[in-house]
Amino acid sequence: MQIRDYIIRRLMIFPLIIVGTSIIVFALSRVGGNPIAIYIEHEMSAEEVAELEERYGLNDPLPVQYLAWAGGVLTGDMGWSAVSAQPVTEALVDRIGATLELAVFAAILAIMMGIGLGTFGGARRDRLPDHVTRVVSISGASMPIFWFAILLLILFWVNLGWFSTGRSDPTIFASIAHPTGIYTLDALLAGNLTAFADAIHFLVLPALTLAFGATAIIARMMRSSLVEELNEDYVDAARAKGLPERLVLRRHARRNALIPTVTVIGLGFGFLLQGTVVVEIIYRWPGIGRWMADAVLRGDQATIMAYVLFTSILFLFVNLVVDVMYAYLDRRVVLGA
Amino acid sequence: MSAFDQRRVPRVLTLLVALAVFATACTGDTTDTTTAGTEGPTETEAPGETSPPDETTTTGAAAGDIVNPGLYVHAADDEPLSVDPAQVAAGEAGETVITQVYERLVEIGPGGPDLIPSLSSEVPSVENGLISEDGLTYTFPIREGVVFHDGSELTADVVKYNWDRVLTMNLPEGNSSVLSDLVASTAVDGNNFVVTLNDRNAAFLNSVVTAAVASIASQEAIEANGGVQEGVVNEFMSSNMVGTGPYTLEAWNRGENIQLSIFGDYWGEPAALDARIDQVADADVRALGLQAGDYDSIETDPTFIGDLEGMEGVEVFSGDFLLEPVHMGMNMNIPEGALPPEDTIPVDFFHDVNVRRGFNLAFDYQAFVDGAMAGLGGPIPHYLPQGMLGFDESLPMFERDLAAAEAAFTEAGYWDEGFTMTVLAEEGGIFEIAGLVLADSMAELNPAFQIRVLAVVEAQFDSAHAEDPFQYAAWIKNADPFADPAALFAAYIHPDGEWGAVHGFRNAYADPDQIASLVDEAAVELDTDRRVEIYQELAGLLYEDPVWLIPGNERALMAHRSWVQNFAMNPLWPRPSIKFAYFDKG
Numbered sequence: 076m077q078i079r080d081y082i083i084r085r086l087m088i089f090p091l092i093i094v095g096t097s098i099i100v101f102a103l104s105r106v107g108g109n110p111i112a113i114y115i116e117h118e119m120s121a122e123e124v125a126e127l128e129e130r131y132g133l134n135d136p137l138p139v140q141y142l143a144w145a146g147g148v149l150t151g152d153m154g155w156s157a158v159s160a161q162p163v164t165e166a167l168v169d170r171i172g173a174t175l176e177l178a179v180f181a182a183i184l185a186i187m188m189g190i191g192l193g194t195f196g197g198a199r200r201d202r203l204p205d206h207v208t209r210v211v212s213i214s215g216a217s218m219p220i221f222w223f224a225i226l227l228l229i230l231f232w233v234n235l236g237w238f239s240t241g242r243s244d245p246t247i248f249a250s251i252a253h254p255t256g257i258y259t260l261d262a263l264l265a266g267n268l269t270a271f272a273d274a275i276h277f278l279v280l281p282a283l284t285l286a287f288g289a290t291a292i293i294a295r296m297m298r299s300s301l302v303e304e305l306n307e308d309y310v311d312a313a314r315a316k317g318l319p320e321r322l323v324l325r326r327h328a329r330r331n332a333l334i335p336t337v338t339v340i341g342l343g344f345g346f347l348l349q350g351t352v353v354v355e356i357i358y359r360w361p362g363i364g365r366w367m368a369d370a371v372l373r374g375d376q377a378t379i380m381a382y383v384l385f386t387s388i389l390f391l392f393v394n395l396v397v398d399v400m401y402a403y404l405d406r407r408v409v410l411g412a
Numbered sequence: 413m414s415a416f417d418q419r420r421v422p423r424v425l426t427l428l429v430a431l432a433v434f435a436t437a438c439t440g441d442t443t444d445t446t447t448a449g450t451e452g453p454t455e456t457e458a459p460g461e462t463s464p465p466d467e468t469t470t471t472g473a474a475a476g477d478i479v480n481p482g483l484y485v486h487a488a489d490d491e492p493l494s495v496d497p498a499q500v501a502a503g504e505a506g507e508t509v510i511t512q513v514y515e516r517l518v519e520i521g522p523g524g525p526d527l528i529p530s531l532s533s534e535v536p537s538v539e540n541g542l543i544s545e546d547g548l549t550y551t552f553p554i555r556e557g558v559v560f561h562d563g564s565e566l567t568a569d570v571v572k573y574n575w576d577r578v579l580t581m582n583l584p585e586g587n588s589s590v591l592s593d594l595v596a597s598t599a600v601d602g603n604n605f606v607v608t609l610n611d612r613n614a615a616f617l618n619s620v621v622t623a624a625v626a627s628i629a630s631q632e633a634i635e636a637n638g639g640v641q642e643g644v645v646n647e648f649m650s651s652n653m654v655g656t657g658p659y660t661l662e663a664w665n666r667g668e669n670i671q672l673s674i675f676g677d678y679w680g681e682p683a684a685l686d687a688r689i690d691q692v693a694d695a696d697v698r699a700l701g702l703q704a705g706d707y708d709s710i711e712t713d714p715t716f717i718g719d720l721e722g723m724e725g726v727e728v729f730s731g732d733f734l735l736e737p738v739h740m741g742m743n744m745n746i747p748e749g750a751l752p753p754e755d756t757i758p759v760d761f762f763h764d765v766n767v768r769r770g771f772n773l774a775f776d777y778q779a780f781v782d783g784a785m786a787g788l789g790g791p792i793p794h795y796l797p798q799g800m801l802g803f804d805e806s807l808p809m810f811e812r813d814l815a816a817a818e819a820a821f822t823e824a825g826y827w828d829e830g831f832t833m834t835v836l837a838e839e840g841g842i843f844e845i846a847g848l849v850l851a852d853s854m855a856e857l858n859p860a861f862q863i864r865v866l867a868v869v870e871a872q873f874d875s876a877h878a879e880d881p882f883q884y885a886a887w888i889k890n891a892d893p894f895a896d897p898a899a900l901f902a903a904y905i906h907p908d909g910e911w912g913a914v915h916g917f918r919n920a921y922a923d924p925d926q927i928a929s930l931v932d933e934a935a936v937e938l939d940t941d942r943r944v945e946i947y948q949e950l951a952g953l954l955y956e957d958p959v960w961l962i963p964g965n966e967r968a969l970m971a972h973r974s975w976v977q978n979f980a981m982n983p984l985w986p987r988p989s990i991k992f993a994y995f996d997k998g
Contacts, residue, residue: 112871113493114585115878123584124878126643159666160494160651169666225696233704240697240706241668245688249663356693361667365693369491374871 078399085395093387094145100383101141104376112374113157144380153384154377158369163381166366171385172256173242174362176274177354178347180259180282185289185347186340190333192290193297197332198324200302208298215291220350224284224357231280238280240359247273281358285350289343296339300332307331334405341397345390478975479705484685484992487692487701487710491667496649497627498578499586502892503736507624507986508689509670512993513561514627514655517552517571517605518617520895522980522994525799527617531555531566531628531656532605536617538938547612547938548596550621552605558679560630561653561660570631571605572598577640578625587625590899594620612936614943615896622895624986630654658683658993667691672992683993702726702971708997709972709979711988713842714786720971727979729970730788733798734983736890737965738846739904740835742768743882744959745916750883754864756832757885763919770820771961772810776853781964784845788967794954795904797965799983800897801940802947808955810962817857830860836876836887839867843888846963850888880914888963895984897947898935904960905950906931915959922957 104110111131115124128134132143147153153163161169196208231238242248243258251265259278262270304310305328313323351364359365363382370378402408492506493499497514500506517532527535532552536542542551558566575598578588594613599606609616620626629649634640637648653661658680659672672687690707692698699716701707703723712720720728746759762768781789792798793807821827837847847865854861866884868876877887894900903910907917907924909931918924927950934946968983970990977996981989 109871109875112875115874119584119878121880126584130643157493158491160492161666166666225700228697228700232706233700236704239704240692240701241690245663245665245669245671248665357697359668359690359692359697361665365667369693372869372871374875 078402081402082395082399085398089388089391092391093384096387097145097148097380097384098141100380101144102137104379105137109374110376112376113370148384153381156366156370156378156381157375158373158378159366163377166378167363167381167385168256170361170363170366172253172258173360174348174351174355174364176257176259177278177281177285177351177360177362178344180278181285181289181347181350182340182344184282184286185293185343188286188290189293189340190297190336192294193332193336194301194324194329196294197298197301197305200305205298208294212291212295212298215287215289216295218287220284220288220353221357223287224280224354227280227284228357238276240357242277242360244273244277281354281360284358285347285354288350289346292343292346293336293339297332297336300335301328304328304332330404334401337400337404338397341393341400344393348386348389477705478997480708481997482685484687484709484976484995484997485690485707486687486988486990486992487690487698487707488988489693489695489698489711491691492670493585494645494650495653495661495664496586496646497574497625497629498581498588499583499645499650500624501585502587502590502623503987505987508988509653509661509672510624510627511986511988511991512659512672512687513653513657513661514624514629515657516623516626516628517621520618520622520982520984522982522991524982525618525801525895525984527622529555531558531571547936548609550607550609550616551601552607554603554605555679556603558656559677560633560656561675562630562633564630564632566628566656568600568603568605571628572600573631573634574628575605575607575626577634580640580642581646582643583645587623590620590623590625612938613898614935614938614940615894615898618984619894619896619899622984628656659687662686681993684996685992687992699971702973705973707973708976708995709970709990712969712971714784714788714966714969716971717786717788717969725974727972727974729972729979729981730967731981732968732983733790734893734966734968735797735800735895735900736893737792737795737797738842738888738890738963740771740846740850740886740888740961740963741882741911741915742771742920742959742961743885743887743915744919745881745914746885747881747883750881751885752834752864752866754832755834755885756830760919761831761833761885764824765920765922765957766820766824767826768920768958768961769956770817770824770826771850771854772958773813773817773820774853774857775810775961775963776812776849776856777810777964778812779852780846780849784842784849785964785966788969789964792962792965793951794958794960794962795891795900796897796947796951797900800900802897802944802951804948807948807951810955810958812853814857821858821861826861827858828860830858830862832862832864833885834864834866836866836868836873836884838870838873838889842966843890846888849963850961882914893983893987897943901931901947901950902935905954917959920957920959927953 109115110133111127114127132140151164156163156166159166192208192211196205199205247270251261251267251270253261254264255261258274259271262274310323310328313327351362352368354360355362355365356368363385366378367382488505488508490505492509493504495506495509497510500510515530517530518527518535519530521528529535531554533555534540534542534553536550536552538545554566554568554571560566575591579592582588582592594609594616596608596610633654634646634649638646651664658675658678660675662671662673664670668691670689674683674686692701695712695716698707698710698712699719702710703726717728720726742762744762748759777791781787791809793809796803796807818827835847835850837843844865844867851863851865854863876883891904905927906912907921907928921927930946930950934943937943937946968981968989970981972979975997977998978994980994983989985991
């Protein structure tokens with residue numbers, strides 16, 4: 076099957092998956108507690124609670140409630156986000172940029188460090204660089220994110236004073252327009268290098284924290300794949316032809332070792348999105364992960380539904396990209412077979 | 413082991429040691445501070461006095477190097493759901509901003525419970541003729557020359573518009589009932605705002621006029637942005653503020669911070685510093701930010717006292733007691749079949765005064781106050797927190813008395829057979845700890861007394877808590893902050909009050925009509941001495957016939973940098989009980 080046909084077929088299935096996911100989450104949200112728990116205080120009388128339930132349409136049958144919500148989504152109205160005191164759509168747009176910026180920077184860091192470390196260790200099997208790679212991998216995979224984040228803050232915020240929490244210096248942030256919601260991009264679009272430096276400065280610690288776990292996974296996969304590839308006959312053949320070791324590694328072994336690593340990178344992006352919840356709380360990063368955590372703890376169902384819908388769509392697209400990349404890197408893979 | 417392997421061992425060990433040194437370097441200072449500050453509470457200066465900056469430090473910002481000069485940064489643990497006074501419930505995070513940006517007719521001063529003029533140029537009293545002889549009519553002369561942040565002028569008509577707005581909107585999530593329960597009518601007489609009450613109420617000025625819900629906003633701004641509709645939220649007012657206070661709302665960067673700017677045309681003493689409220693959900697990060705000097709004050713809890721008191725350049729304010737004691741509600745109105753299957757108690761378990769007294773006599777108050785409250789708390793009589801009108805240390809208070817508790821449970825008939833009971837609590841904080849202390853206390857009294865602490869997240873707790881009838885035998889949380897005992901007794905003691913009705917106090921009290929009569933009498937009595945007398949009589953009755961278990965009352969607690977001048981905290985002010993406009997840095 077042509078890649079184009081495969082993509083079209085996958086895209087056609089997307090709406091069905093999204094609707095199915097939203098029905099499941101909607102049903103679970105009704106089973107898991109009062110959908111307007113965030114508004115309910117114990118001082119309220121039964122009449123006041125009933126008034127709120129009426130306001131939020133909870134007296135209608137469940138299918139009607141779902142259709143009302145789904146209809147709203149199609150028209151851009153996803154309800155009111157109580158935890159952020161603004162319409163859900165507006166809150167989502169405000170926060171997506173921050174989370175995507177963090178996740179993408181962390182992904183870039185994780186890919187660079189993971190592939191670099193994996194290659195560095197795999198090419199020097201059972202030597203010191205290999206041990207370093209393994210120590211970093213094991214610590215990254217086993218160290219709780221929140222603890223690593225607190226350690227970085229103690230070192231770089233309290234002791235050295237180099238970094239802080241939050242996303243920006245409020246004054247610098249307010250000095251430029253934010254058409255995309257991605258601070259680094261907005262700073263570049265505005266041609267404001269001070270703002271760009273500010274954005275990078277506040278990104279360093281949260282991105283590093285978030286990337287650490289993913290780096291470990293990528294590095295381990297890259298290392299083991301590379302070790303395997305370096306034992307293959309075609310590598311011996313390349314060496315026998317007199318190709319320098321550097322080229323054997325770069326042109327042959329590493330390219331093939333990347334194939335399984337790409338799959339891990341795709342899954343790692345999901346890992347990063349999950350990790351943003353903790354990282355955004357610790358670093359006061361105003362993204363959707365923290366928004367979601369607030370919503371879960373305080374029972375804001377409109378926000379939870381929006382988050383799930385958004386992440387479902389994001390995951391679908393990330394998985395599609397990974398599948399296509401996999402086929403691109405390994406011509407033996409037949410998409411849709 | 414091969415020779416190759418033997419060569420590898422030192423390298424790996426060296427690497428591990430290096431990592432350990434790195435980790436130790438990162439955590440070393442925290443370990444020191446954790447163990448350093450285990451002494452008792454630190455009393456801070458009275459308002460107006462200044463703490464000398466500390467010149468020596470080993471970690472964080474040096475005490476003398478002021479971070480963010482000209483800006484006061486407060487780290488809050490929560491973000492407002494709304495900043496509209498008509499939509500914010502008592503104790504909600506919205507009060508943190510409302511307190512700084514909006515003003516009310518009269519305010520509670522920084523030094524205690526005394527009222528001071530604000531948008532009303534005088535505090536009404538019978539003596540100055542602004543409270544009628546029958547105690548039903550209050551006249552507020554509106555201050556001249558006050559302008560809102562949008563430039564519009566304050567008049568008596570605007571005040572009436574604001575009070576009527578709250579009553580008209582009557583949002584269930586807000587706090588409009590404190591007005592609607594009392595106010596019969598509002599009127600304007602020249603530049604006077606006149607309120608007539610349904611009945612005399614001794615707490616009207618202290619509890620109602622000073623409440624966040626009675627804040628005054630610009631009528632022009634409201635009318636230009638949606639106006640007033642019955643039962644409908646004004647989305648503009650939910651996220652924008654146009655008040656008369658010393659601060660204007662500069663920006664609300666959701667999920668990050670709220671920025672306040674000094675209002676140049678403020679009618680009173682202008683604020684010295686701009687202010688910013690950072691939303692910092694994690695308590696450890698708030699403590700680190702204070703240590704780094706980026707935050708001037710943080711909201712914290714007693715479990716951090718040990719860390720905070722050891723920090724250079726940091727002071728812990730532990731002043732007066734909060735007016736919201738931790739309490740365990742006993743349900744005398746349990747529906748048949750509602751209790752969890754593990755519970756063995758009958759639905760009329762708490763109807764027996766011996767059971768209620770038995771719980772009160774068995775609880776280990778000292779362990780709770782010393783442990784969960786880090787010593788910054790104490791017991792109270794039922795139901796008069798320290799600082800509340802009528803409180804007296806000589807009033808009877810429950811102490812742990814295992815022999816008396818055994819006698820009470822024996823009299824009730826549970827000593828030999830024992831019981832299992834579930835108590836609902838919010839997870840992860842002082843309430844869950846109170847439940848665990850209760851479980852230990854009861855098991856120590858009699859191993860056959862089993863308490864299951866069902867700890868749930870805040871949203872689940874609030875949903876269950878709001879159910880009427882309540883579906884568990886007991887729950888633990890803190891009381892709502894009331895500035896006057898009238899509101900407190902109406903909510904928590906009156907047999908037909910808010911909790912009296914839900915919990916079925918009439919099934920419990922030996923003489924519910926006597927309790928009701930006394931609570932009602934005290935609420936309308938304007939003579940303070942007589943009120944004190946009534947509340948103390950009630951405290952005696954409730955010692956014999958308790959309907960709550962009160963593990964302890966916590967002191968107001970806030971940690972701040974030493975460079976903050978004039979730091980004052982008044983538990984009678986709405987959350988977070990501080991007003992940035994009083995502060996300076998230097």
